[in-house]
Amino acid sequence: MNVLKSLIIAIVLTFLAPLQAQKAEEIITTYLENTGGKANWEKVSSIKMATSITFNGFEIPLTMYSTSNGKQAMIIQPFGNDVTLFATDGKTAWNTNPMTMSVEKLSPEQAVKLQKATAIFPNPFLNYAANGYEASFGGKYKIKDTKVFKITLKTTPDQASQDTTDFYFDSTTYLPIQIEKTVHDKLHIITIEKHITVDGITFPSEFTKDGEVIKISTLIINPNISESLFQFPK
Numbered sequence: 001m002n003v004l005k006s007l008i009i010a011i012v013l014t015f016l017a018p019l020q021a022q023k024a025e026e027i028i029t030t031y032l033e034n035t036g037g038k039a040n041w042e043k044v045s046s047i048k049m050a051t052s053i054t055f056n057g058f059e060i061p062l063t064m065y066s067t068s069n070g071k072q073a074m075i076i077q078p079f080g081n082d083v084t085l086f087a088t089d090g091k092t093a094w095n096t097n098p099m100t101m102s103v104e105k106l107s108p109e110q111a112v113k114l115q116k117a118t119a120i121f122p123n124p125f126l127n128y129a130a131n132g133y134e135a136s137f138g139g140k141y142k143i144k145d146t147k148v149f150k151i152t153l154k155t156t157p158d159q160a161s162q163d164t165t166d167f168y169f170d171s172t173t174y175l176p177i178q179i180e181k182t183v184h185d186k187l188h189i190i191t192i193e194k195h196i197t198v199d200g201i202t203f204p205s206e207f208t209k210d211g212e213v214i215k216i217s218t219l220i221i222n223p224n225i226s227e228s229l230f231q232f233p234k
Helices: 002-034 038-042 108-118
Strands: 046-055 058-067 072-076 083-088 093-096 103-105 133-143 146-155 164-170 176-183 186-198 201-209 212-215 218-221
Touching: 002 038, 002 133, 002 146, 046 212, 083 108, 093 108, 133 164, 146 176, 186 218, 201 218
Parallel strands: none
Antiparallel strands: 046 058, 046 218, 058 072, 072 083, 083 093, 093 103, 133 146, 146 164, 164 176, 176 186, 186 201, 201 212
């Protein structure tokens, strides 16, 4: 009887898997269309975002640069001075040691993780399959008073490192309103409060992460960016 039950479950799951993938693809397609269209997303080659962080009661400006060819930099401006928290030119990843304020190259393992993060630019759902991810529909839920769809994005089994993130989309607007990700056995929840549309493309602009509110004050698509921001200083 147990063998028969297991066989029935296996057969049901075999039929459900393609349906879940199809439902996920429909939601993702609608989401991309509602936020500007896939064609417009694919024209994004670089992004500059400005926000701020609070440290010891002081508000410090923070600027993030990302490009489609894997370059990334996060720079803070304490007391008007630029300090690179981390950067990569697509090959060499580096950061500023907070104790010595000297620049240091990251380990190969850290560099690989950073490169994995930059691979999903400018949107994790844009060409996700080509980036080594698969999407599945996780059902319908309710977050506060909002009905949502759950989409799970995870790396395919053949990837060296495994990564899973859950996204919750408003069932009416198809905009993401919450993201959940477990890192080192700790669940991190990002609640998206507001969105902003720039050059016809809609991005999250205000969100709460682990109780901290983050607001994007400036977002520029395809700005001119100096290559020196990404290169390890000689």
